[in-house]
Amino acid sequence: MxxxxxxxxxxxxxxxxxxxxxxxxxxxxxxxxxxxxxxxxxxxxxxxxxxxxxxxxxxxxxxxxxxxxxxxxxxxxxxxxxxxxxxxxxxxxxxxxxxxxxxxxxxxxxxxxxxxxxxxxxxxxxxxxxxxxxxxxxxxxxxxxxxxxxxxxxxxxxxxxxxxxxxxxxxxxxxxxNGINLDEFRDVKPLERKHKTILFVGRLEKYKGVQHIIQALPLLEEYRLEIVGTGLYGQELKKLASKLGVSERIDWIKELSRAELLRHYKSADVFVMPSQFEAYGITVAEALASGVPCIVATGSALEEFVDDETCIGMSHPIESALLASTIESVCSRRANKVKNLxxxxxxxxxxxxxxxxx
The missing domain is CATH 3.40.50.2000 (Glycogen Phosphorylase B;)
Structure with a gap:
């Protein structure tokens, strides 16, 4: 066929x-x-x-x-x-x-x-x-x-x-x-970290909401932000980071092999996806499969992941102080339940x- x-x-x-x-x-x-x-x-x-x-x-x-x-x-x-x-x-x-x-x-x-x-x-x-x-x-x-x-x-x-x-x-x-290859998330070796890590994976477009994570970063002095992805909005995000004085705590990663990406998932303390528009949210599913707690924006298909335990929902407009406090509260958890995947x-x-x- x-x-x-x-x-x-x-x-x-x-x-x-x-x-x-x-x-x-x-x-x-x-x-x-x-x-x-x-x-x-x-x-x-x-x-x-x-x-x-x-x-x-x-x-x-x-x-x-x-x-x-x-x-x-x-x-x-x-x-x-x-x-x-x-x-x-x-x-x-x-x-x-x-x-x-x-x-x-x-x-x-x-x-x-x-x-x-x-x-x-x-x-x-x-x-x-x-x-x-x-x-x-x-x-x-x-x-x-x-x-x-x-x-x-x-x-x-x-x-x-x-x-x-x-x-x-x-x-x-x-x-x-969407599916998940659950086997590939088993026995993944995390990267060595000396700091707490917030992870975002996806296209760099305004609707994805990466700017909200950057705006919360001044309130999260012990954290680094890893941004995996490319897009035309990336330059605006870098300008925002510079303006807020947090550029040194952001790692911009354009491309990773699948094996490398799995290690970055496994090493994160929290995964944040504050996107306004999603038909599913595959990177959220992958983060949950990696045992990483997630914070997502409600109002799209992302809210189907929300269980107030392994995945927390936040409504738009995203407030920096609330996002920062939510990040701090969920970082002590691991997403041990892989639901609906x-x-x-x-x-x-x-x-x-x-x-x-x-």
Whole structure:
């Protein structure tokens, strides 16, 4: 069975969609399926030369990257994806992310084939401009849901939101949460630390709320902050850190191997994700699987992790003093309970049944 996984970005980029697509693609290959990931890179002439795309293989998964226009690291407009999909004999096209154009091109290229759609929909743009663009895009985005044979929602929050905003029939919707490879979190050796550590892992965008952690740092003199990820908002965050005099207590980490990332999770005293918009929150799940207590913002799918024991919820607007005191109170805990976390193998088993459905 030949399956195209279509997404905005792919490994080594860090993010929830990237992690999800990588995890299912590598397992589907081991199941004997013919998997190709079709994604984008922002326009880089030196990388592509005169060709519209380039190919590589990562962990036995074929990856085809198309040049794209991605203003402010968003939307990933790559029309070459449409022609590429249209002219190839995929049995299933599995499109990911409502919030970028590749899924729309995948829907238009369906041509009688099965279309599975995992939208990671959270209902809002990440800025004033993006909100305006998202409202304009909605009539087009609605066509993806209409063309999809199955819509896979990674949280109940997302499923309810899609029902409300797009009137998708219940028969099309299925809730399959993101998975965790629980085995890889066992026997991870933590890094040596001489200080307490706050960890954030994710894209550096304003809606993710990293600025709230930095604003709380002056009240947490015994702590260092590790920020793992990249994004255009990073420069603003560095300016804020300098203004507050906490730059020396922040470690900016652009890229880590999977093994290194697991050690950073294991070594953290607390994981903080104050994001306003999330369809799931895979880095929160990974932190919990590592035994690290978490603090998350409520108002999105992140609140499904909140149990007031291993994961604490905070509502927006985030107050620096309250965040600082919450960090101090949870750092004495370990998240010994791993709740509601599905193994990736179980996720893939459910997906293959969807792919096989007539």
């Amino acid at each position: 030949k399956i195209a996984q279509v997404c905005p970005r792919y490994h080594p980029d860090i993010g929830g969609v990237e992690t999800h697509v990588k995890a299912i693609s590598e397992r589907l290959v081991k199941y004997g399926l013919d998997i190709e990931v079709i994604c984008t890179n922002p326009f880089r002439k030196s990388v592509y030369g005169k060709t519209p795309h380039r190919e590589e293989t990562i962990n036995e998964v074929k990856v085809t990257r198309f040049r794209s226009i991605a203003p402010n690291d968003a939307f990933f407009f790559a029309p070459g994806i449409y022609n590429y999909l249209k002219n190839r004999d995929y049995y299933v096209i599995h499109a990911h992310s409502y919030h970028a154009f590749p899924a729309l091109f995948a829907a238009f290229a369906k041509k009688g084939r099965k279309l599975v759609f995992t939208p990671y929909y959270h209902g809002a743009g990440h800025s004033f401009i993006r909100n305006i663009l998202l409202k304009s895009y909605r009539p087009l985005g609605a066509r993806i849901f209409k063309k999809a044979d199955k819509v896979v929602c990674v949280s109940q929050f997302e499923l309810n939101l899609i029902k409300k905003h797009f009137n998708v029939p219940a028969s099309k919707l299925i809730h399959i949460p 599905m193994d990736w193998d179980e996720v893939v088993n459910k997906l293959t049944k969807i792919y096989d459905e007539k």
